[in-house]
Amino acid sequence: MWRHIASNAVTALIVLLFLAGGLILWGQRQYIGPGPLTEAICLQVERGTNMRRVSADLEEQGAVGSAAIFRMGADYADKASELKAGSYLVVPGASMEEIVGLVTRGGASTCGTEVVYRVGVSRVGVQLRELDPETGRFEEMAEFNPTEDETPDIYTDRKAKAGTRFRVALAEGVTSWQVVESLKAMDVLEGDVEFLPEEGSLAPDSYEVRPGDARADVIARMQAAQETRIADAWAAxxxxxxxxxxxxxxxxxxxxxxxxxxxxxxxxxxxxxxxxxxxxxxxxxxxxxxxxxxxxxxxxxxxxxxxxxxxxxxxxxxxxxxxxxxxxxxxxxxxxxxxxxxxxxxxxxxxxxxxxxxxxxxxxxxxxxxxxxxxxxxxxxxxxxx
Structure with a gap:
């Protein structure tokens, strides 16, 4: 009798282990396989949020089949604590693994509302634009000169919303004085610029900034980039x-x-x-x-x-x-x-x-x-x- 009970217990344990293994394999396929999303979405990951909220948002928008599997996959990959705030374009069919990589990799946001402060040789302009997830193209919402034009209401509204991204774009050939004066007119930046940067020391490029960033810090980034470019050119x-x-x-x-x-x-x-x-x-x-x-x-x-x-x-x-x-x-x-x-x-x-x-x-x-x-x-x- 005891031998029969032991035999049944071993059999049940084998069955349970087999089922557990099958469940794990099924979960892995769900995690790495194509997702259910049929139309691109713009996923907003706000500062201070966590993977549970993000997974619930993804499940609600139809980007993942299971918020729980999404979180378990992120935990297994040791990425649950690496969430980066931003706006991310999630393409149709994106797997959970791909989405986890997207929201933990960081860097520049890839969709949503964007404010670009353009510093040109002859003019300064602010462009408010928004990426349409379906077409993958930016649509201009407003454009104005911050030193001459009245600030549009849509700019004030979108600027204050979470997920809006900000960039400073320097054209080639601008002078350091033009850059500093333009940075002074950008209402998302803070602080004074005590010294005019040396002419030629700022790298023309596009720089991601955040509301509250110090103008002096933005200039320091431009100078560091130019130092590298000069060194590379000189070496070659x-x-x-x-x-x-x-x-x-x-x-x-x-x-x-x-x-x-x-x-x-x-x-x-x-x-x-x-x-x-x-x-x-x-x-x-x-x-x-x-x-x-x-x-x-x-x-x-x-x-x-x-x-x-x-x-x-x-x-x-x-x-x-x-x-x-x-x-x-x-x-x-x-x-x-x-x-x-x-x-x-x-x-x-x-x-x-x-x-x-x-x-x-x-x-x-x-x-x-x-x-x-x-x-x-x-x-x-x-x-x-x-």
Whole structure:
């Protein structure tokens, strides 16, 4: 009898273990397999929340079949305590494993409402936009100049909502003064900027910020990024480059940045200046003259006068030899690379060609013909505008 009872107990234990193993395998398949979501959603993970609330939200929105399995999977992967606040785009069919990775990896949010503070060379703008999960495209909700326009109500409303993300986007070629003045106008940032950052020391890029961030800390991030870019460009520089220090490389890159808005031309423009430096010719570039007039505090807003072209300033490369003493703007990575590794060309002249780009020349005669062609284009445009 006891032998029979023991045999039945062993059999029952085997059955239970088999069932438990099958349940675990089923749970694993549920965790790593495609999820039930049929349309993309934007998952909001607020600061201070926990995995239980997130899993319940996902189950309610139909993104996971079981909130309990989602939590157990996160626990098993040791990620339950690594939840990161943000707005995350969950695509159709995303597995629980993929969603756990999404909300614990951190970094930039991938959907929801976004406020972008754009710092441009000629204007500053605030853009409020929202990503449509179904199309994956941002739709603009409002745009305004924070220093000139009335603040739209929708901006005030969305700015205060949880999950709204904020970015500062610096255009290539902005000056440090423009950056600081723009940061002062951003009402989500706090604190003063005690010193104007050195010209050229801020990396043009897009920076995620949070309400309450200190302006000085945002500037420090920009400076750290630019230091890395300068170091990388300097390390990869051409051995024949007539530049002696990373600081001089930065000055040259800033001139290249201001001379052309055509990405494909940066190398040719760099080659002209390098050829001029090698030959002992003055750089004779208008953007340096403009910087001598404005010192980077805003745009000139008009053409240069002959008196300004002749006026001696530390930056007037029609008057001084070699490079000016400081950069004239904050150059981007492409201009730094062009300055460090310019292509070999015979060009020592260039002038606008009417298309937004430039005509390059090796000889003065060729350059004079290009200048005459440009003057004709300017005359035609003046006639058309009258």
């Amino acid at each position: 520089r051409s051995p024949e480059l007539p530049i002696e220090t990373p600081e001089e490389l930065l000055v040259l890159a800033s001139i290249i940045e201001k001379e052309t808005g055509v990405p494909e031309e940066r190398g040719q423009v760099a080659s002209v200046f390098v050829n001029r430096l090698n030959r002992g010719m003055r750089l004779q570039t208008d953007p340096t003259v403009i910087y001598g007039v404005t010192e980077g505090r805003g745009t000139l807003g008009r053409g240069l006068r002959q008196s300004e072209l002749r006026r001696e300033t530390p930056w007037n490369t029609y008057v001084i030899d070699g490079l000016p003493p400081t950069p004239i703007a904050n150059p981007g990575t492409a201009s730094l690379e062009a300055a460090a590794q310019p292509p070999e060309t015979p060009f020592v002249f260039f002038v606008a060609d009417g298309t937004g780009g430039h005509a390059f020349a090796e000889t003065l005669d060729e350059h004079n013909r290009n200048v005459a062609a440009w003057r004709e284009i300017e005359a035609e445009r003046r006639q058309q505008s009258q």
